[in-house]
Amino acid sequence: MGNCYVIVVDGLGVGAQDDASEYGDEDENTLGHVCEETEVKLPNLQRMGLGNIIPLASVAVESEPICAYGKMREQSAGKDSTTGHWEIAGIPLNRPFPTYPDGFPKEVIDEFCEGIDVEKVLVNKPYSGTEVIADYGEEHMETGHPIVYTSADSVFQVAAHVDVIPLDKLYEWCEFARKEVLQDEHGVGRVIARPFTGEPGNFERISDKRHDYSMQPPEHNVINLLKQQGTKTYSIGKVVDLFTEEYFTQFRRTKSNAEGISQLLSLMSAAEDSFVFVNLIDTDQKYGHRLDPQGFAECLQEFDRAIPAIVSKLDDDDILIITGDHGNDPTSESTDHSREFVPLLLCPSDKAERVNLGTRETFSDIASTAADFFGISETFPGRSMLNNSEKSR
Template identity: 80%
Template sequence: MGNCYVVVIDGLGVGAQEDADEYGDENENTLGHLCEQTGCKLPNLQRMGLGNVIPLKSVPRESDPLCAYGKMREVSAGKDSTTGHWELAGVQLNRPFPTYPDGFPNEVIQQFREGIGQDEVLVNKPYSGTEVIADYGEEHLETGYPIVYTSADSVFQVAAHVDVTPVDTLYEWCEFARNEILQDEHGVGRVIARPFEGKPGSFERLSDQRHDFSLTPPDYNIVNRLKQEGVKTYSIGKVVDLFGGNGFTQFRRTKSNAEGISQLLSLMSAASDSFVFVNLIDTDQKYGHRLDPAGYAECLQEIDRAIPAIVSKLDEDDILIITGDHGNDPTSESTDHSREFVPVLLFPASKGEGVNLGTRSTFSDVASTAADFFEVEAQYPGTSLIT
């Protein structure tokens, strides 16, 4: 049967969707603008066919690409990681997760305070994660009150200094918020624990101890479906968190793309008849949100250098899908995600329904492809990429 590998490069968009103006993203093009501004060379992804997806200034087209190539449209309402990964797994959302541009309502904050035994919380409004600890970290140290903030995404984030609130306690607080408060009407996509350390003027987030508490997707998603049919399912990176911890035979959280790639290569040496779902987050978390085109380009080049090693470990019955979950244009004035098409590369090209896969109608083509590959009966709102 073989293995199906799905590698998501977080925040890798290839141009605004037709409905991007509804999100204020009509001018965004993550990969296109990045190549224009940085001249980023990606020789291995070029050979795979990345430059065939859309015109890219520094990544030319290939006349005989190794992958079937195209781009996919997001149908679900929203532009966050949870929405994108769920749609890749066959779940389309008719309405977006709630967002809170004016901060969370009093009833939410009161329930949270009472549940964790705190008299107050700090901030309660949209804020940059690095700026919020710079601006409020000292007050947090003095009062012990947790920092609660959100963003343009559907997130409830809680930051606390490790000398004030132990990391395990912070996780307990976030788990309480997830399970007891933030459901139904206030069911945000993710509750995120954001521990930090350091002294005033030099606070640093502990990214490797961040933890996401997501809503649980409907049971019919492809990960659960494959596991029910006896297919081994693996998560590398934050994927398991985006699925509420459900559906995976085994998961490996990672601290960086380098570790994610290393874990993937290690697993590929042992996997058999498995579905492997990988998220490489640094492009989004470290560089897209921080408007750092040079860092984003270097991050893509790190992934590009790993492509030959990844391909060398594929058996002839395996398939590899490389894609994104939304855009995050580091050349933009916005630090938020963007409503963009995402690329899709299917290796080997001979397994594709055609070398040029065109513009796909939904991210859920990935779920349909996995169901087709493993010969599992499942109905998803997508079309398989393979013949």
């Protein structure tokens, strides 16, 4: 049967969607603007057909790409990682997760404080994760009050110094917030534990101890159905956190893209008839949110250098899909995610219904493709991208 690999390059958008003006994102184009500003060369992704998706200043059109190529429109309301990954798995959302541009309402904070037995929280408003600990870390250490903040995304983030609040306690607090406080109308996409260390003036987040607590996803998703039928399912990176640690046979959290790529290559040497879902987060977390186009470009180059090794490990029966989950334009004035189309590369091209896959109407085309690949009869909102010979195997 073979393996189906899905790699999400986090925050990699390819131009504003039709409805981007509703989000204030009508001028965003993550990949296009990064190529314009940095003139980044991506020779291996170019051979795959990345430059065929949209015009790119530094990535040329390939006359005979090794991948089928296109772009995907997000049907779900929102522009965050949970929404994007859920739709990829066949779960569209009719309404966005709630966001809190003015901070969380008093009843939410009061219930959280009462449940974890603290007098108050600090901040309670949208803030940069690195700046919030720089500005409030010392007060947190003096008082023991947790730092609670949000962003343009649907997140409830709790930052605490590990010498003040041990990791286990921070995780307990976030689990309580997830299960007891942030449900129903306040059901944010994710609660995130953000531990940090260091001294005033030199605080540093501990990225590999971050923990995300997602909303419980509906059971009708392609990962769950694959696991139920006996197909091995693997998560590499943060994917498992977006699905509440369910539906995966095994998962491997990672500290960086380099580790994620290494874990993928290792798994590819042993995987048989498996579904492998990978998230490479550095483009988003390290460079998109921090408005660093050069860093974003170098991160893409790191992935590009790994492409030959990844492709070489594909067996004849395997397919590889590369995409994004939303945009995060580092050339923008905004540090938030952006409402963009995402790229689509399907390797090898002869397994696709056509080389130019065009503009797909939903991220769930990936769920439909995976279901088709593994012979699942359940339907999802999207359409399979496999050709007739693949469907009749």
